[in-house]
Amino acid sequence: MLTGRTDLAVEAAGTLTQAQGVGHRERMEDGVPVTEVEISTPQAAQRLGKAPGHYVTVDLGPTRRREVAAFRRSAHVLAGELRRLLPDEGAVLVVGLGNRAMTPDRLGPLCCDHLLVTRHLVNQLPGQFGLLRPVAALAPGVLGETGVESALVAEAVAERADSVCIIAVDALAATSLERLCATVQLTDTGISPGSGVGNHRAGLTRETLGMPVVALGMPTVAEAHGGCFVTPRDIDVQVAQCAKLTATAINLALQPRLTMEDLEALTE
Helix, strand or coil, X not given: CECCCCCCHHHHHCCCCHHHCEEEEEEEECCEEEXXXXXXXXXXXXXXXCCCEEEEEEECHHHHCCCCCHHHHHHHHHHHHHHHHCCXXXXXXXXXXXXXXXXXXXXHHHHHHCCCCCHHHHHHCHHHHCCCCCEEEXXXXXXXXXXXCHHHHHHHXXXXXXXXXXXXXXXXXXXXXXXXXXXXEEECCCECCCHHHCCCCCCEXXXXXXXXXXXXXXXXXXXXXXXXXECCCCHHHHHHHHHHHXXXXXXXXXXXXXXXXXXXXXXX
């Protein structure tokens, strides 16, 4: 039996209305379902356990069903939603949160493996790469391995890299098994690593880091009765595919001059 712990605003909000401080909007983008949730009052935020802000959920059902060109469509839709939350220009640091040694938790680090990192190229060879947006990537590991909170590492690197914002990628928890590896949540509120599984760590937010933090997460586990967490049987395959999709979307969002074919040639 599943319990109610979730990182997804779309699940937590349930049937709450605008009058209760929660707005909902559903739409289709190129055949991909998108749901927006706006938590607008402190009372609603406290009730839901979510920070006030804008949450966007992209349904990857078309990709899971292997519909024609679904990966391409989902990546472009996700890139478009991400781009709306980011500053128009300036260096970006992508932080892949999670533990590579735990399969359901390795989404963030695996995503970093597929990113087009350009900061060093733009800085050293501006004549050749000056049209690219400067992007750096960081997979800081977990506190138990490094002894340092991920938020502290991200803050130090972002400052030295002259970043104007951070994209934090992390695995999430959901209440619905159907959402595992099939939903992406974007939010402008930042993220508290481990909160979905009851292991709260220092948050990566505008307040703690002094710059905009856009969180991109995908649920890979659901809590069952007794405090246990369940995950798909083929989670290793699914997480690898999800990491490739999220990285492709981030690359498209940050480098709009490049096509998906360009990005595949540069990152594979």
